[in-house]
Amino acid sequence: MLGYGLPVPWRPEYARCLRERYKIEFRPVAGCLVSDSLVSYVNTYDSVIEEAARAKLGRDVVKECADESMLRWKAQRAMTAKNAQISARFDGNLTVEAYIRRRGSLIFQRLALAAVSGQRRQNLGMKSFRV
Numbered sequence: 001m002l003g004y005g006l007p008v009p010w011r012p013e014y015a016r017c018l019r020e021r022y023k024i025e026f027r028p029v030a031g032c033l034v035s036d037s038l039v040s041y042v043n044t045y046d047s048v049i050e051e052a053a054r055a056k057l058g059r060d061v062v063k064e065c066a067d068e069s070m071l072r073w074k075a076q077r078a079m080t081a082k083n084a085q086i087s088a089r090f091d092g093n094l095t096v097e098a099y100i101r102r103r104g105s106l107i108f109q110r111l112a113l114a115a116v117s118g119q120r121r122q123n124l125g126m127k128s129f130r131v
Helices: 011-022 036-057 061-082
Strands: 002-004 027-030 084-090 095-102 105-112 123-130
Touching: 002 036, 011 061, 027 036, 036 061
Parallel strands: 002 027
Antiparallel strands: 084 095, 095 105, 105 123
């Protein structure tokens, strides 16, 4: 299989599924800028591979891997979001301390409140440490 364009986040999982289960290699051949001839070539090449796989295995394994990898990525992302806590705290000095708590570590980011203080907004640094 060949691919072009901006990759979806689950592309590595998709390529792994095709390779490990069906011995079909996925290879990106271009980024976002492609010629009409390349698009035509890739689409024709991929349709031949898909038809051969469908004839040999009796089902659309390309779509199967694409759907499964997307669902795995979405589930993993949901689990990551579920394990993160985002909060903000006012410390009295016209700064907000925003932090993300993720699996035993805290990441702090201090930001000056430009609208409240009337001063230029600045990033006061980022600290990360284990809890």
